[in-house]
Amino acid sequence: AQTVTQSQPEMSVQEAETVTLSCTYDTSESDYYLFWYKQPPSRQMILVIRQEAYKQQNATENRFSVNFQKAAKSFSLKISDSQLGDAAMYFCASLSLRGGNKLVFGAGTILRVKS
């Protein structure tokens, strides 16, 4: 079974600064994917970034990047130049193709951005 753990219930960052959200996971599968989703108060789940486990290179999407440490089963999200619109709940999730394609989510981290 897959599990995902987010140990930071809440984080704060000053506008324009950098923040890192932590995530660890556990899986016995060799073929899996990892994701960060953003959920603003509107409830809409928005995909921020994804990482294929077989790729060693860390994924990046504009101001968002990950630090994927496969041996440590760690998958942190770095947000650079934080903006007020980044304030939301962030969820880390894993997906195993042998596990029925279902996403397994962490409990989430609330990110507050201070102006």
Added chain:
Amino acid sequence: GAGVSQSPSNKVTEKGKDVELRCDPISGHTALYWYRQRLGQGLEFLIYFQGNSAPDKSGLPSDRFSAERTGESVSTLTIQRTQQEDSAVYLCASSSNRGYEQFFGPGTRLTVL
């Protein structure tokens, strides 16, 4: 449509009543998923459809919960004899044949009084 849609957006019901929640996936997406999100928590998987069949129902919490999908399109999640612990946001997602990227709808907030 351009994205996944769900209806109703909000549903308030009395304990013991049945409710139906609807999901319209992105056109052409063969896979459809239902998740439940209790207040302040992460999403819990409920059920997965590939086409019209449901190879994974492992997340349905009790036999009061059921879901169907017709025409490889619309899906309905039915909760019978609702209980207060069923109060949550129910989210639907769909994905293409490639399978691994899921696109979410806005969810239905269910409140059981």
